[in-house]
Amino acid sequence: MKGMTNTSAVLAHSAAYAEAVQTATRAAAAYYAQGDSALDDDAYDRLVRLIEAYEQEHPDEVLPDSPTGKVAGGAAVGDVPHTAAMLSLDNVFSAEQFATWTASLERRLGRPVERWSVEPKLDGLAVAARYRQGRLVRLITRGDGTAGEDVSHAVGTIVGLPGELTEPATFEVRGEVLMTTEQFEKANAVRTEHGGEPFANPRNGAAGTLRAKDRPYTVEMTFFAYGALPLPGSGELGEGLGEWTHSDILRRVAALGVHTAADTAVPPRTAATVQEVQARVEEIAALRPELPFGIDGIVVKADSAEDQREAGAGSRAPRWAIAYKLPAVEKVTRLIAVEWNVGRTGIIAPRAVLEPVEIDGSTVTYATLHNPADITRRDLRLGDQVMVYKAGDIIPRIEAPVAHLRTGEEQPIAFPEACPQCGSEIDASEQRWRCVRGRNCRVVASIAYAVGRDQLDIEGLGTTRVVQLVDAGLVTDFADLFTLTREQLLTLDRMGETSADNLLAGIDRARTQPLSRVLAALGVRGTGRSMSRRIARHFATMDHLRAADADAVQRVEGIGVEKAPVIVAELAELGPLIAKLVAAGVNMTEPGATPPAEAEEEAAAGPTGPLGGMTVVVTGAMTGPLEKLSRNQMNEVIERAGGKASSSVSKRTSLVVAGENAGSKRAKAEDLGVRIATPDEFAVMVADALPTS
Ligand SMILES: NC(=O)c1ccc[n+]([C@@H]2O[C@H](COP(=O)([O-])OP(=O)(O)OC[C@H]3O[C@@H](n4cnc5c(N)ncnc54)[C@H](O)[C@@H]3O)[C@@H](O)[C@H]2O)c1
Ligand SMILES: [Zn+2]
Numbered sequence: 001m002k003g004m005t006n007t008s009a010v011l012a013h014s015a016a017y018a019e020a021v022q023t024a025t026r027a028a029a030a031y032y033a034q035g036d037s038a039l040d041d042d043a044y045d046r047l048v049r050l051i052e053a054y055e056q057e058h059p060d061e062v063l064p065d066s067p068t069g070k071v072a073g074g075a076a077v078g079d080v081p082h083t084a085a086m087l088s089l090d091n092v093f094s095a096e097q098f099a100t101w102t103a104s105l106e107r108r109l110g111r112p113v114e115r116w117s118v119e120p121k122l123d124g125l126a127v128a129a130r131y132r133q134g135r136l137v138r139l140i141t142r143g144d145g146t147a148g149e150d151v152s153h154a155v156g157t158i159v160g161l162p163g164e165l166t167e168p169a170t171f172e173v174r175g176e177v178l179m180t181t182e183q184f185e186k187a188n189a190v191r192t193e194h195g196g197e198p199f200a201n202p203r204n205g206a207a208g209t210l211r212a213k214d215r216p217y218t219v220e221m222t223f224f225a226y227g228a229l230p231l232p233g234s235g236e237l238g239e240g241l242g243e244w245t246h247s248d249i250l251r252r253v254a255a256l257g258v259h260t261a262a263d264t265a266v267p268p269r270t271a272a273t274v275q276e277v278q279a280r281v282e283e284i285a286a287l288r289p290e291l292p293f294g295i296d297g298i299v300v301k302a303d304s305a306e307d308q309r310e311a312g313a314g315s316r317a318p319r320w321a322i323a324y325k326l327p328a329v330e331k332v333t334r335l336i337a338v339e340w341n342v343g344r345t346g347i348i349a350p351r352a353v354l355e356p357v358e359i360d361g362s363t364v365t366y367a368t369l370h371n372p373a374d375i376t377r378r379d380l381r382l383g384d385q386v387m388v389y390k391a392g393d394i395i396p397r398i399e400a401p402v403a404h405l406r407t408g409e410e411q412p413i414a415f416p417e418a419c420p421q422c423g424s425e426i427d428a429s430e431q432r433w434r435c436v437r438g439r440n441c442r443v444v445a446s447i448a449y450a451v452g453r454d455q456l457d458i459e460g461l462g463t464t465r466v467v468q469l470v471d472a473g474l475v476t477d478f479a480d481l482f483t484l485t486r487e488q489l490l491t492l493d494r495m496g497e498t499s500a501d502n503l504l505a506g507i508d509r510a511r512t513q514p515l516s517r518v519l520a521a522l523g524v525r526g527t528g529r530s531m532s533r534r535i536a537r538h539f540a541t542m543d544h545l546r547a548a549d550a551d552a553v554q555r556v557e558g559i560g561v562e563k564a565p566v567i568v569a570e571l572a573e574l575g576p577l578i579a580k581l582v583a584a585g586v587n588m589t590e591p592g593a594t595p596p597a598e599a600e601e602e603a604a605a606g607p608t609g610p611l612g613g614m615t616v617v618v619t620g621a622m623t624g625p626l627e628k629l630s631r632n633q634m635n636e637v638i639e640r641a642g643g644k645a646s647s648s649v650s651k652r653t654s655l656v657v658a659g660e661n662a663g664s665k666r667a668k669a670e671d672l673g674v675r676i677a678t679p680d681e682f683a684v685m686v687a688d689a690l691p692t693s
Contacts, residue, residue, distance in 0.1 A: 011054040014061055020051050024067045032072065032207075038402045040387060041296070041328040045091065069315050071145030078141060078149030083172060084229055086126060086142045088316050089299065089323040095278055098300075101322050102274050105302070105311060108319065114304045117246045118280040119268035120261055121297035121323050122224050124178025124206045127151070129161055129223075129258075130231060134168035136161065141210070145316075151210050154221075160259025161223035170234045171241060173258055175225035179205045180293045181394055187219035192431070197377060198370055200399035201330065201389040202294050222293065225253045225260045246303045265291060270303055281324050288326060289360065289392050297325040329391040331364075332402060333357035335384045338369065338413050342421035344442060346435040350375060350413075352386075352398055359390040367396040371431045372415055379403075381410035421445040423463050437467070443477065444470050450478040450521035454529055456510040457517070460503050468492050478521060479577055481507050482584035515542060515590040518581065524570045526563050530632070534558060535567075537639070540595040542578065542588035546571055552596070592640065609642025610685050614654035616643045617669075620662030625683040625690065633691065641689040649674060657682045 011017045023039075024047050031037035031044070039047065048067055055062045062068075071088045092098045106112050126142040139155055141148040155163060158177060179187060179202040187205050188198040194217055199205035206221050228249050230241045241249060247270055254260045261267055266284045271277045281298045288295055302308055302320040311320035337353040350369040357364050367388055369375055378400060380386070385405040390396035419426055419435035422444040427434045435441040448466045451458040458481070469475045474488055484507065489500040516536035520529055527535065538556045539545035545553075550564040559567065571578075582588060616638045622629060629637065634657075635645035649656060649668045656669040659679050669676050683690065 011050050014058070017051065017054045017058070017061065018063060020047055020054075021063050021066050024048060024051060025065050028067060028072045037387075038404055040330045040332050043332070045093075045325065071142065071316055078143045078147055080138070080140045080143075080150050081147045082128060082140070082143075082145070083231060085313070086128060086145050086148065086174065087313060087318055088145070089121075089321055090317045091297075091323045091325050093325050098278070098281075098322070098324060099274060102277075105319060109307060109310055113302045113307055115245070115302075116271045116274075116277045117268055117301045117303040118271055118277055118284070119226065119299050119301075120264070120266045120284055120291075120295040121299045121325075122176035122178055122226070122261070123203055123294035123296040124176040124221075124224075125203070125210060127175065127177050127210070127223075129173045129175070131165055131173065132170045132231070132233075134165040134170075134256075136163050149211070153213055154210050157209075157218050157220060159220055159222045160225075162257045165256040165258070167256055169256060170231055172229050172231050173225050173253055174227040174229070175223055175258075175260075177206050177210055177221050177223050178202060178293055179209075179219075180222050181392060182292065183220050183222065184394070190217050190219055192370070195431070197374070198397075200387075200397060202391075204399075223259055225250065225258045226299070228253050243305050245305060246301050246308070264293075266295070285326055291392065294329065294391050295326070296328070297323045299323055327360065329360045330387055330389045330399065331357045331359050332385050332387055332405075333364075335380060335382060335386050335398070335401075337382065338375070340416050340420045342419060342435055342441055342445070344439065346419075346438040346441040348416065348419065348426060348433040348435060352380075354386070354388060357388060359388065359396070360392075362390070364388060364390050364396045367398045369398060372428070372433055373431050375413055375415075380413060381406075382413055383407075383410040422448065422467065424467065437470075440470050446523060447475065447478045447481070449523060451481070451510070455517055455521035456513055458503075458506045458510045460499065460506055465503075477577055477580070479580035479584055479586075482511060482581070482586060511585055512587050515540075515545075515588055518542070518586060518588065519545075522574055522577070524567055524574070526566055531558060536590040537593045538596060540590050540593035542582070544595045544597075546575075546578070548596075555596070609640075610688070611638060611641040611643030611655075614643040615646050615652055616655045616657065617646050617649050617653050617665060618657045618659075619649075619665040620659030622657075622659045622679045624680045626659075626679045629691070637686055637689050637691070641686040655682075 011020055024044065027037040027039045027044055027047075037044065051066060052068050055066065055068060071086070090101075092101050102113070128140045128142075128148065129136055130138040130140075136155055138150065139152045139161075141151055143149055155161070181202070184199065184202040184205050187209065192198055199208060205219075209219055209221060227246070228241055234241070244252070247268065250260050250262065250268055254262050265287055269280055271280055277300055281300070284295070284298050300322050302311060308318070308320040311318070313319060334355040335352055336355055339351045339353060340348055341351055342348050350372060352367040352369050354365055354367060369380075378398075380398070380401050384401040386401050387399040388396055389399055416426065418424065419437070419441060422435060422437055422441045424441065424444070425436045427436050437444055444463065444466050447470070448463045450456055451461045451466070456478070469492070472492060474484060475481055484504070486500055486504060489495055489503060490497070514536065516533040519527065519532040519536055524532075535545065535553075535556050539548065548568070550568050553559055553567050554561065554564040618631065618634050618638075622634065626634065638645040643654075646653065649665045649672065651672055653669065653672070653674045656665060656674055656676050657679060658666040658669070658676050666676065677685070
């Protein structure tokens with residue numbers, strides 16, 4: 001099966017062909033029934049193309065089960081006959097294939113197509129809606145194309161399909177029922193509230209909702225008309241339809257009050273030439289990510305009734321229309337890991353980590369998993385091949401594991417036994433798990449983080465202690481630590497006099513930590529340890545930092561246009577906490593650093609420090625007193641000595657420190673006549689700026 005879904009493969013013999021037909025039939029049955037096919041649409045379409053190619057070479061071997069040449073409805077075939085067959089569409093996947101198709105249509109007609117109509121291919125379910133005297137009397141699914149299921153019970157839940165037209169017309173409207181992104185999100189919210197399983201994608205949502213009868217809740221869908229035909233007894237308001245152009249029919253249907261794509265960002269348009277069609281196809285494809293509903297392609301139709309009649313139809317699809325397919329928004333990829341994230345209110349939500357996969361123009365690495373029950377219900381395992389759905393700005397989601405692709409190496413997914421953020425107990429009594437500390441979970445976690453070794457480094461203040469302090473109401477943020485009293489500490493369980501004194505001493509020491517560590521403790525998003533150090537050294541004091549706008553923050557090396565405003569905004573948000581820290585006497589300066597304005601003045605007044613105004617490049621292995629220094633530490637030394645560290649040698653380089661095995665940079669410095677120093681010589685120059693330990 002694996003080889004068969006590969007585009008470059010061909011079906012070599014009848015056994016391979018038979019297996020391919022079986023795989024496709026099984027996939028289609030699952031696809032139309034529960035929407036849990038083992039193949040994504042791209043893979044299915046490739047498989048069908050292989051089958052088609054084989055059948056063309058071996059016309060007498062065509063199996064009756066073959067998906068070619070028929071409308072596939074899966075198992076869900078109904079018993080209401082259609083007035084005229086409800087066909088599917090043939091596909092093309094490229095401009096070349098499209099050109100071939102138009103040429104063959106025009107050859108068949110013996111003349112150019114008079115006019116084209118180009119419209120979005122809506123990704124939902126085809127239905128036929130019968131109106132008599134302006135009243136909607138019956139709603140039928142496509143089924144196998146000759147008969148469908150009666151789904152009239154859904155009338156009233158479908159936006160755009162009115163129960164009453166603006167005129168008493170008798171005719172049949174055909175179109176697509178789908179869920180918009182908004183309806184899909186709403187439907188899933190309602191469903192999960194009722195203890196149901198969320199829909200995997202809008203198409204499944206529409207299919208399931210259309211056929212469901214006895215739900216205790218209703219969810220909304222949307223109808224888009226893309227055609228109409230007369231019914232017996234149509235009379236003058238519907239009879240002429242057979243002679244109308246496709247675009248006139250759409251206008252007529254819209255005038256009667258039925259929804260079409262005319263009011264969307266991708267309205268049906270006519271085009272005179274194949275080039276014009278191609279341009280419109282590209283326009284619609286480019287708009288796809290922003291549309292509030294899903295499309296899986298663009299439908300191109302001959303617009304005139306005469307062209308349509310003369311082109312005719314095959315058993316599966318009309319010859320006057322084609323679906324220009326867009327890349328699928330569902331792909332199969334591997335589930336690598338599950339992360340557990342704790343939200344603001346203490347909700348613990350699983351998130352899938354995926355083997356990166358390209359979907360709809362972006363790389364998907366994470367997908368939502370809703371809740372632990374969802375994992376159990378779907379029987380997901382680590383290492384599983386899963387179907388992932390992503391369209392527009394919908395959060396990517398996992399549809400289902402592809403069970404028959406399992407190798408036996410898959411591992412069960414471990415559920416957390418304690419809150420992954422603060423270590424507290426988990427309340428698992430509801431579908432959505434929650435940390436028992438609720439909103440305090442985040443408080444505990446942020447304090448525990450702030451006092452950690454790489455931040456304020458307060459010894460003897462582990463998570464258990466923090467939980468105690470928070471539960472006792474003694475602290476609500478880490479600034480409160482600095483005003484704790486001995487008496488308060490002594491009220492805590494397992495807190496003796498010695499521990500209380502030790503803790504107070506630790507807190508006191510933290511008061512004098514450099515600004516860089518305070519910044520790290522604040523946990524400003526997007527600034528790790530080394531970034532906090534760089535910011536602190538650049539601004540020297542919290543006041544200078546807080547007075548800086550995005551432009552000024554961007555002057556710190558490594559902070560770009562995107563990060564700078566985020567940092568400014570977060571610092572503003574942290575204002576009250578920072579004020580509290582200042583009031584508690586916490587140090588807000590970086591020892592040895594000079595504020596930017598003064599630094600500029602100094603630079604203008606001339607170089608200071610042994611490397612003042614110099615650009616220095618370090619290359620090769622350091623020896624002697626510099627041996628233990630990382631490149632990052634070397635750069636720190638250079639900056640402390642007043643120089644600027646750079647990684648490439650140019651005419652503007654003032655000095656190259658060339659250690660053992662220095663290569664091209666040294667050679668280049670020699671070429672350019674740039675001054676070169678050995679590590680030992682350099683160590684002497686910057687002796688005062690070297691780290692003390
Ligand atoms: N993954 C799988 O296992 C699997 C299995 C079966 C089918 N499929 C997918 O379904 C496709 C075939 O399904 P299909 O036969 O329903 O055909 P289709 O969805 O490719 O195209 C025909 C349908 O397009 C719809 N449509 C949307 N907009 C339209 C418009 N403006 N004008 C006319 N029709 C419009 C109609 O409902 C029509 O029935 C395959 O190409 C494949 O992508 C996937
Ligand atoms: Zn917690």
